[in-house]
Amino acid sequence: MPRTVARVIVDALGELGVRQVFGVVGDALNPLTDAIRGTENLEWVGCRHEEAAAFAASAQSQLTGTLGVCMGTVGPGSVHLLNGLYDAAKSHAPVLAIAGQVPLAELGSDYFQEVDNDALFSDVAVFRATITSPDQLPQMLETAVRNALGRRGVAVLTVPGDLGEREVTGDRPPRFSLTPPVSRPDPAAGRRAAELLDRSERVTMLVGEGARAAREDVLALADRLAAPMVLTLKAKAGFEGDHNPFQVGQTGLIGNPAAAAALQDADTLLLLGTDFPYRDWYPEGRTVIQVDTEATHIGRRVPVDVGLVGDTGATVRDLLDHLATAPGNATDRxxxxxxxxxxxxxxxxxxxxxxxxHDKGLVGRLRSALDNRAHDIRPEVLAAAVDRAAADDAVFTSDTGMATVWLSRFVEMRGERRLIGSYNLGSMANAMPQALGAQCLDRERQVVAFCGDGGLSMLLGDLMTLKTHRLPVKLVVFDNRRLGMVKLEQEQAGLPEFGTVLDNPDFAAVAEAMGITGIRVTDPSDVESAVRRAFRSPGPVLLDVLTNPDEIAVPAQPTVEQGWGFAVAKLKEAVRSHGDTDGQ
Structure with missing residues (x-):
């Protein structure tokens, strides 16, 4: 078999352990997809939109720590990859995107569909290059992969349409050996941090996903310091479950009062493996120690007294060695x-x-009279039912917005559960395609997508990808007929709701029309049985639950301004509604 450019790339992906490539076929990709067709250990997953392909590849990378791969053909096909690739970049997920291009002779001529890929991906990619000669392989491929894995980001390799079938001279196979370093901070800085911790009376730890691999060491440090652990959303899957006696949940807009108070009451904050971005939620005037593998992350959210640049596990073990307090002897808890x-x-x-x-009791009836007159299903009820029914090794994905709020508060990441979302980019429409990528890794493992109705409808076509590839993803749709988070943001600012109402179809009926099991729930008493039916049903299932559009997720530290803004917004909405009625 001739060693063409396409064959060298595809064989190398198989050697790297890549199992699926996600994309939409197109002329510039034909040599590559044909090479995949003839490869036993590599599966082509044809998506309906390249954005979904990029999200799926990123999800696989985040779950495995290895390379995810997606493809987009020349011009618009590559442009469509961008949003999913930005999410991968912001999530530090190694992804290789292979982009098609016009024939070599037409480059720079403003040819049909020609886009300058090297310029297009300049902001999102840690490496980008266009192959212009077969002799550039395998070195250029090796460079792209090493950049993606070593710098934990996106690499884009552009292949002109007439280059894929050309033969590569020589027979050297690609080599990708790359051992990640384990770094430790400056010893003097470590001793200084231990001294500050020893002198502190109330330490609170803010723990991020970067500390997940060092779970036992981090728990030992929390015990030694008698420190509550505030978790970022991405750290839920590493630290929340299995009876962690130190964690107090999340802070920020999706958080809870206990976590916010734990930060405020501390005299010292210890940040481990987190780049939590919301400055307003950091208390002022505290001693701050930060541990991160990236020097550029130190101090960019809150002023830091001691910055420790190094592997979280190694750094925490060094701190444990230097602390004066002996294990189990923290007297003031x-x-x-x-x-x-x-x-x-x-x-x-x-x-x-x-x-x-809840709504049948006295308090519930009073509450419903104010915020749920239609007696829609409370989203809290749905999220809690899913938590009870889902397996302890389920993979969860969640759309940005209110679906993430309910998952954060009511789904415990116990056992081997994992969690993925667009938690750095904050994109819509990520939950379903990320679930698609996760399910391709293991068709026996339970994968559950918490979908907003706005997010699901944005990439609705890729429900067909679930059907075509028989992926048993369970899609839980919080169907509140709203862009819920935007609605809440408007009302907290004192603005009446505008532009957020969604004229939704019956999503369960749409799923059934696509050959997917669809279940629609309108009665709160049916939620539990419907959730259990969805999880028992083989194949993909879409559970469409009509939830209350006026449900309020109160922030961990609501301000007077937010409360006043909400009251003013509700008054404006009531006046507008009354005026609309009079005008009919």
Whole structure:
């Protein structure tokens, strides 16, 4: 078999352990997709939109830590990759995107569909290059892959349409050996950090996904310092479950009062493997110690007294060696106990909201008269039911917005559960295609997508990809007929809701028309049985649940301005509604 450019690339992907390539076929990609067709250990997953392909590849990379691969053909096909690739870049996911291009002789002539890919991907990619000669392989491919893996980002390799079938001279196979370094911070800085921690009376730890691989060491440090652990959303899957006695949930707009108070009450903050971006949620005037593998992350969100650049696990072990307090001898645990008591009270209140019978009680009836007159299903009820039904090794994805809020508050990342979302880019429409990529890795593992109705409808066509490839993803649709987070943002600013109402179809009926099991739920008493039916049903399932559009997710520290803005917005909405009625 001739060693063409396409064959060298495809064989190398197989050697790297890549199992699927996601994309939409097109003329410039024909040599590459034909090479995949003839390869046993590599599957082509044809998507309906290249954005979905990029999201799927990124999801695989985030779950495995290895390379995800997607393809887009010349011009518009490559342009469509951009949003998913930006999400991969912001998530530090190694992804190789192979982009088609016009024939070599036409480059620079403003040929039909010609786009300057090297310029197009200049902001999103850590490496980008256009192959102009077969002799550039395998070195250029090796460089692209090493950049993606070594710098944990996106590499884009552009292949002109007439180059894929040309033969590569020589017979050297690509080599990708790359061992990630384990770095440690400056010893003097480590000793200084330990001294500050020893002198502190109330330490709170803000723990991110970057600390996930060092779970046991981080728990040992929390015990040594008697420190509550505030978790970023991406750290839920590493630190929330398995009876962690230190964690107090999330802070920020999706967080809870206990986590916010744990940060405010501390005299020292210890940031481990996190680049939590929301400056307003960091308390002022505290001693701050930050541990991160990236020097550029140190101090860019909050002023830092000691920055430790190095591997989180190695750094935490060094801190444990230098702390004066012996294991188990932290005498004052009042800061930790207070934070945990607050967290337990908050969780008990949330559990009451998630009870399907809540609205039938006196408090629930009064509440419904104000915010749920149509008696729609509370999203808390749905999220809690999914948590109970899902497997302890399920992979969850969530759309940006209110679906993420309900997952954050009501789904516990216990056991081997994993969580992926667009938590750095904040894109819409990510949950379903990310679930697609996750399910391709293991068709036996349960994959659950928390979909907003706005996000799902944006890339609705790729439901057909689930059907075509028989991927048993369970899609849970929070169908509140709104762009819910935007609605809440408008109202908190004192603006009446505008432009957020969605004229949705019956999503379950749409799924059935596509050959996918569809279940529609309108009665709160049916939620539990419907969720269990969805998880028992083989193949992909879309569970369309009509949820309350006026459900309010109160921030961890609501401000007077937010409350006043919400009240003003509701008054404006009521006046507008009354005026609309009079005018009919």
């Amino acid at each position: 009042s800061h930790l106990d207070k934070a945990r008591e607050r967290f337990d009270r908050w969780r008990a209140g949330q559990a009451r909201l998630a009870d399907p019978r």
